[in-house]
Amino acid sequence: MLQTIAIPPTxxxxxxxxxxxxxxxxxxxxxxxxxxVHGTTHLSAGQEAVPVGVCMxxxxxxYVCGTYRGHGHALAKGTPADALAGEMLGRANGVCxxxxxxxxxxxxxxxxxxxxxxxxxxxxxxxGAGLSGRREGRVSxxxxxxxxxxxxxxxECLNLASVMSLPTVFVCENNLYGxxxxxxxxxxxxxxxxxxxxxxxxxxxxxxxxxxxxxxxxTRAVGRARGGDGPTLLECRTYRHFGHSKSDPAKYRxxxxxxxxxxxxxxxxxxxxxxxEGVTEEELAxxxxxxxxxxxxxxxxxxxxxxxxxxxxxxxxxxx
Amino acid sequence: MSEMLEFRAAIREALxxxxxxxxxVVFFGEDVARPGGVFAATPGLQERFGPERxxxxxxxxxxxxxxxxxxxxxxxxxxxxxxxxxxxALPMDSLVNQAAKLWYVSNEQASAPLVVRSAVGAxxxxxxxxxxxxxxxFDGIPxxxxxxxxxxxxxKGLLKAAIRxxxxxxxxxxKRLYSVKGPAPAAGEVIPxxxxxxxxxxxxxxxxxxxxxxxxxxxxxxxxxxxxxxxEVVDLRSLRPLDVExxxxxxxxxxxLLAYEEGPRTGGWAAGLLGAVAEDGLEHVDDLWTITTAxxxxxxxxxxxxxxxxxxxxxxxxxxxRLNLGGRPG
Numbered sequence: 001m002l003q004t005i006a007i008p009p010t011x012x013x014x015x016x017x018x019x020x021x022x023x024x025x026x027x028x029x030x031x032x033x034x035x036x037v038h039g040t041t042h043l044s045a046g047q048e049a050v051p052v053g054v055c056m057x058x059x060x061x062x063y064v065c066g067t068y069r070g071h072g073h074a075l076a077k078g079t080p081a082d083a084l085a086g087e088m089l090g091r092a093n094g095v096c097x098x099x100x101x102x103x104x105x106x107x108x109x110x111x112x113x114x115x116x117x118x119x120x121x122x123x124x125x126x127x128g129a130g131l132s133g134r135r136e137g138r139v140s141x142x143x144x145x146x147x148x149x150x151x152x153x154x155x156e157c158l159n160l161a162s163v164m165s166l167p168t169v170f171v172c173e174n175n176l177y178g179x180x181x182x183x184x185x186x187x188x189x190x191x192x193x194x195x196x197x198x199x200x201x202x203x204x205x206x207x208x209x210x211x212x213x214x215x216x217x218x219t220r221a222v223g224r225a226r227g228g229d230g231p232t233l234l235e236c237r238t239y240r241h242f243g244h245s246k247s248d249p250a251k252y253r254x255x256x257x258x259x260x261x262x263x264x265x266x267x268x269x270x271x272x273x274x275x276x277e278g279v280t281e282e283e284l285a286x287x288x289x290x291x292x293x294x295x296x297x298x299x300x301x302x303x304x305x306x307x308x309x310x311x312x313x314x315x316x317x318x319x320x
Numbered sequence: 321m322s323e324m325l326e327f328r329a330a331i332r333e334a335l336x337x338x339x340x341x342x343x344x345v346v347f348f349g350e351d352v353a354r355p356g357g358v359f360a361a362t363p364g365l366q367e368r369f370g371p372e373r374x375x376x377x378x379x380x381x382x383x384x385x386x387x388x389x390x391x392x393x394x395x396x397x398x399x400x401x402x403x404x405x406x407x408x409a410l411p412m413d414s415l416v417n418q419a420a421k422l423w424y425v426s427n428e429q430a431s432a433p434l435v436v437r438s439a440v441g442a443x444x445x446x447x448x449x450x451x452x453x454x455x456x457x458f459d460g461i462p463x464x465x466x467x468x469x470x471x472x473x474x475x476k477g478l479l480k481a482a483i484r485x486x487x488x489x490x491x492x493x494x495k496r497l498y499s500v501k502g503p504a505p506a507a508g509e510v511i512p513x514x515x516x517x518x519x520x521x522x523x524x525x526x527x528x529x530x531x532x533x534x535x536x537x538x539x540x541x542x543x544x545x546x547x548x549x550x551x552e553v554v555d556l557r558s559l560r561p562l563d564v565e566x567x568x569x570x571x572x573x574x575x576x577l578l579a580y581e582e583g584p585r586t587g588g589w590a591a592g593l594l595g596a597v598a599e600d601g602l603e604h605v606d607d608l609w610t611i612t613t614a615x616x617x618x619x620x621x622x623x624x625x626x627x628x629x630x631x632x633x634x635x636x637x638x639x640x641x642r643l644n645l646g647g648r649p650g
Contacts, residue, residue: 063394097427106426113393114426118417124383125418128390131346131398140390153413156383163378317462318561319423319431319486 002294006060006078006110012279014056014211015270016291018048021072022267023295024081025242028071028088028102032246036303037088041102042069046209046241049266050173051076053214054141054234057222063111063129063140065122068103069173069240070115073143078110081295085302093305099315113140119178120144120153123170127157130166130231139225141169147178149192158233162199167225169218170196170233173208179244180252193235201233208236209266212273238266325504327497328361330472331437334479335362335399337508339369342397345483347374349384349401349437358403359439359498385411385436389418392432392488399483405440405454405492412457419488420463434489435482440468441494441532441582442629448617451625453531453583455492455559459592465513466559468492470534472502477511478557485513494532516563518570522552525639526570528593529580530556537580540635547645559589564596568604571597577608578642580635585612611638 008014025045031037044051047069055064055076066073074084079095087094088102095107103117113129116122126142133140148154149172161168172192176183184190196203202224207213214236221232239261243250274284325333339345347365349357353376356363366374377384381402388398402408408415415436423431442451455466467482467489469475475493482489519534520541529537534555541551552570556563571577577597579590590610598605611630619625639645 063390065390095427096425096429099427100425104421104425106422106429108426108429113390114418114422116418118413121386121413121418124386124414125390125393127383128387128392128398129394131387131391132394132396152382153386156378156380157386159378160380160383160387164375315424316428317424318465319428 002291002298003078003080007055007058008052011211011270012274012283012287014052014215015267015274016287017052017076018211018267018270019288019291020081020295021048021052021075023292024071024075024085027085027295027299029242031089031299037102038090039101040245040247041088042245043242044069044072044240046261046266047173047175047238048072049211049214049270050171050208050236050238051143053211054169054171054218056215057218058139058141061111062138063113063126063133065113065125065129065140065142066115067122067143067145068115068117069145070105070143073115074105074107074112077112079105079107079112081298082301085299086305089302090307091302091305092308093302098308120148120151123148123153123157126168126170127161127166130161130168133167137226139167139169139222141171143171143173145178146172146174146176146183146187146192148172149195150187158196158199158201158231161231162201165228165230168231169221169225170231172233172235174235174237175240177244177253180248193233196233201231203233203235206234206236208238209264209269211266211270323504324501325472325476327472327475327500328359330476331361331479331493332363332365334476334483335365336368338480338483339365339373344395345373345397345399346391347399348377350377350379350403352376352401357401359495361498381407381410382414385414386418388434388436389414389432392419392434393422393430397433397483399435399437402436402438404450405438406449406452408438408454408457415464415488415490416461420461423487424463431486432488433486435479435491436489437491437493439495440492441496442618442625444495445620445622445625447620451618453492455490456583456588458490458560459587459589463487464560465489466492467513467557468494468531468559469557470497470519470531470555472500473505474511474557477505477509478513480510481513484510489513492531496532511557513558514561514563516557516566517555518552518566519555520551520553522550522574524550524574525576525578526552526554526567526574527578527580527635528554528556528567530559531582533580533582536630536632536635539632540639543632543636544639547640549639549643549645562589562593562596564593567593568597568601571601572604575604575606577605578635578639579610580630581610581612582629583613584615585610586615588612607642609642611635
């Protein structure tokens with residue numbers, strides 16, 4: 001059940017992928033505390049339904065551009081958990097050989113153009129991938145946070161994508177905080193999706209903690225993109241369970257707000273929905289066990305991998 | 321006599337030939353397609369290749385660079401124009417943090433083969449925000465090439481090389497070169513990036529220059545020859561990679577190096593070149609110095625801008641003083 005196929009084909013497998021992301025983030029959190037993950041890292045626990053629901057609407061050859069909170073983007077598109085964990089740990093088996101770290105992952109094989117360490121960068125990369133995609137029948141997706149909607153990248157690129165009718169889906173993961181600052185204090189009008197109106201672009205506001213809602217909206221947006229009808233902005237409302245980064249205990253968030261969102265945990269929502277649709281407790285338990293075991297093996301493999309040897313493969317400034 | 325080619329026509333020919341040669345090449349920017357470019361360097365390309373491959377864009381420099389990056393990372397070879405080099409401050413995040421880093425950070429999974437062309441340089445009375453030579457802004461950024469041709473033949477051969485290069489290339493076209501005519505290159509000629517050229521051989525002094533500075537150095541060399549000073553002019557062609565070897569080889573023969581730069585000394589390429597030559601070739605060096613601009617923005621008024629900009633005359637005076645040649649011959 002651990003990423004036997006790049007993109008989850010069913011909701012049960014989508015749920016398993018969400019669980020994989022959750023377990024991955026908790027594993028990275030533990031390893032960070034032990035000093036195995038270096039610098040900083042930005043965990044996406046709580047937001048899993050967004051990348052999984054969007055990627056379930058994609059083909060394997062479609063392009064995805066993620067953020068520095070990008071572990072979920074990579075795992076949802078098919079980056080193997082052991083290679084991603086190796087990258088977090090700075091090991092030679094990492095998807096970028098330890099050169100990228102947590103914030104800058106690239107996985108060409110799985111259509112991950114990149115995760116971008118600077119707010120808004122994914123938006124532009126996806127517009128460019130849309131230029132390629134338009135020729136190839138591929139769709140490009142930009143994941144970005146609510147904070148990015150105040151960047152020049154957002155406004156310039158939504159306009160450009162709309163003017164050029166590019167096959168791009170802009171997915172805003174609105175987790176209500178840009179780093180430590182609430183949306184209300186940083187974003188005039190407090191509304192993000194509606195900004196698309198200025199760019200003559202269709203938009204939807206989506207329950208970002210509901211895998212089905214995200215998948216449905218993404219299916220519509222991807223259909224428009226692939227059909228030549230241009231870009232869409234999806235604002236997926238969600239919540240991160242951890243702080244912004246490893247240095248942030250997120251004390252600025254009111255207890256009632258945290259409690260409210262923890263009560264809408266996307267994993268719990270998905271599990272209840274699957275149960276109500278007839279998936280048995282045994283099936284779910286087996287899926288969960290297989291996912292957790294697979295992830296445990298992936299983390300062990302990463303921990304066992306060697307660090308890259310600087311003398312073995314010196315960096316080259318340019319592609320020859 | 322060989323056929324003559326205008327610098328702006330050389331740019332257009334290079335674009336046309338590479339658009340023809342490789343379907344992955346696209347070209348876009350502000351007013352480049354239907355209007356044909358504000359320096360009239362790119363007319364007719366949209367008519368020939370269609371609006372899917374040659375198109376006008378909004379005035380959104382950051383989006384242009386980001387779009388070029390994303391397209392380049394996914395198999396295309398975008399060439400885009402940032403109209404004036406000064407505007408390159410706007411797309412810096414995409415160029416510096418995305419394009420320049422992809423090859424290394426991805427562990428060589430992918431690179432970003434894009435070219436960004438701009439008109440650069442002072443002397444046109446364009447003022448402080450339309451006159452800079454932005455090549456040195458990339459001096460501390462591994463992973464991005466910085467190319468600046470000095471002649472029509474170089475413009476064509478180097479732009480063709482830049483478009484075929486698998487790495488991002490910043491391409492600087494000096495405003496005061498667009499109307500210059502020079503011998504046309506051989507058909508299909510591509511000039512390798514990273515190799516300086518000896519534009520004029522000499523035995524007494526090496527002058528290293530780039531872009532419009534090469535013409536100034538050549539003019540100065542002609543006048544200094546009447547003083548009996550034989551100047552070797554090295555046309556650097558690119559600032560990154562910087563061909564220090566060719567300069568060092570020249571200095572090994574002439575024992576003197578003048579680095580002539582249109583830009584301030586602090587943070588410029590001239591001082592860095594002196595350091596690189598001295599570091600590994602001090603035994604060959606009798607003298608080395610720079611001519612650069614003042615540490616101020618480029619002024620507007622003709623009297624101020626003319627005083628600000630070094631020229632062939634500045635070089636001649638400086639060399640005479642440095643070599644103790646006394647005053648000018650009557």
